[in-house]
Amino acid sequence: MTKNVKVKNAKTHEYDGQKFKSGLELFCYKLLKENNIPFIYQPASYVLIQKFKSNFRCYEDTGKITRDKNKKILSSTKRFDLIENVREIAYTPDFCGVDNDWIIETKGFANDAFPLRWKLFKAKLNEEDFQGILMKPESQKEVVQCIDIIKDQTVVEYITDNKTN
Helix, strand or coil, X not given: CCCCCCCCCCCCEEECCEEECCHHHHHHHHHHHHCCCCEXXXXXXXXXXXXXXXXXXXXXXXXXXXXXXXXXXXXXXXXEEEEXXXXXXXXXXXXXXXXXXXXXXXXXXXXCCHHHHHHHHHHHHHXXXXXXXXXXXXCHHHHHHHHHHHHHHHHHHHHHHHHHC
């Protein structure tokens, strides 16, 4: 079992000039298009934790090892050294409504880092007072349910808007 891969058991797909990380992501894209739901694919990232410079000394591995298919080391920049700068942690959802009224993150198989990143993302949305709908479908059936939820929400908003006019 491989840990910390971007998307487990997923094959990349290309459609409409877009590259998708999984078949479930492509399925969602097609369904949103078929239902004429305006959306943004992979909108701007949310910064979950800002980059910072530590005020303490931290020593850790600072490089990487490149290996060939036979696991032979080709090059190594591996060093145990002082680290002062810590990179930001960001999150980019898969799909977002154009009015930022809903977000869909398709997730067939989550890697080991996803649950923590997902909680940080929800905390960020909460902090920003997100008033939309957040959905994380894990199957095609759940993607269909998401589309129904978006369509139902659009009908409710339309009725509400017309009552106030």
